[in-house]
Amino acid sequence: xxxxxxxxxxxxxxxxxxxxxxxxxxxxxxxxxxxxxxxxxxxxxxxxxxxxxxxxxxxxxxxxxxxxxxxxxxxxxxxxxxxxxxxxxxxxxxxxxxxxxxxxxxxxxxxxxxxxxxxxxxxxxxxxxxxxxxxxxxxxxxxxxxxxxxxxxxxxxxxxxxxxxxxxxxxxxxxxxxxxxxxxxxxxxxxxxxxxxxxxxxxxxxxxxxxxxxxxxxxxxx
Ligand SMILES: [Fe+2]
Ligand SMILES: [Fe+2]
Numbered sequence: 001x002x003x004x005x006x007x008x009x010x011x012x013x014x015x016x017x018x019x020x021x022x023x024x025x026x027x028x029x030x031x032x033x034x035x036x037x038x039x040x041x042x043x044x045x046x047x048x049x050x051x052x053x054x055x056x057x058x059x060x061x062x063x064x065x066x067x068x069x070x071x072x073x074x075x076x077x078x079x080x081x082x083x084x085x086x087x088x089x090x091x092x093x094x095x096x097x098x099x100x101x102x103x104x105x106x107x108x109x110x111x112x113x114x115x116x117x118x119x120x121x122x123x124x125x126x127x128x129x130x131x132x133x134x135x136x137x138x139x140x141x142x143x144x145x146x147x148x149x150x151x152x153x154x155x156x157x158x159x160x161x162x163x164x165x166x167x168x169x170x171x172x173x174x175x176x177x178x179x180x181x182x183x184x185x186x187x188x189x190x191x192x193x194x195x196x197x198x199x200x201x202x203x204x205x206x207x208x209x210x211x212x213x214x215x216x217x218x219x220x221x222x
Contacts, residue, residue, distance in 0.1 A: 042130075046062050088105055159180040162178070163177065
């Protein structure tokens with residue numbers, strides 16, 4: 001059995017874990033990892049597989065993995081993919097998801113972070129691309145003055161006016177489109193921060209038998 005996403009979203013235990021994850025990220029002054037990010041990654045992970053004509057079951061599992069992928073931030077930012085994978089597995093089993101499907105979600109979540117993760121399934125690959133694609137200025141929670149002084153990660157997010165994915169099944173192509181304000185961050189700043197993430201997206205797209213491309217301000221860069 002695969003629970004509805006709405007059931008997962010309204011589960012009190014999951015809501016508590018996600019609220020504490022958000023609180024910890026806020027305390028660390030990291031970029032936003034709230035329900036907004038969870039919701040976007042869930043939708044985009046499902047959209048990627050839908051765009052590639054995957055079975056409805058795979059799409060639903062990707063949406064669930066996307067919604068829960070950062071739940072481990074309630075334990076510690078370090079190792080959040082692995083701790084979150086175990087938390088998600090146990091909560092999904094409690095809700096009634098069968099072991100093979102809960103294991104698939106666990107595996108995808110445990111591999112979503114660029115530090116130790118690898119695309120290991122269609123769900124994992126869709127989750128990786130969806131997660132890395134969410135770059136937006138609304139995710140920066142510091143003042144503009146503080147951001148401009150120090151943190152390149154925040155500056156890159158702050159520069160991003162818009163980001164979205166396109167999936168072209170006939171061309172076997174997945175593209176990430178980002179519009180950045182080059183007064184806030186240069187394209188080189190973006191590359192410095194996102195090089196590892198874009199490489200991971202490329203591997204994830206290859207797992208899905210697609211090419212990955214990055215377009216910034218309408219220019220195809222990779
Ligand atoms: Fe994460
Ligand atoms: Fe994330």
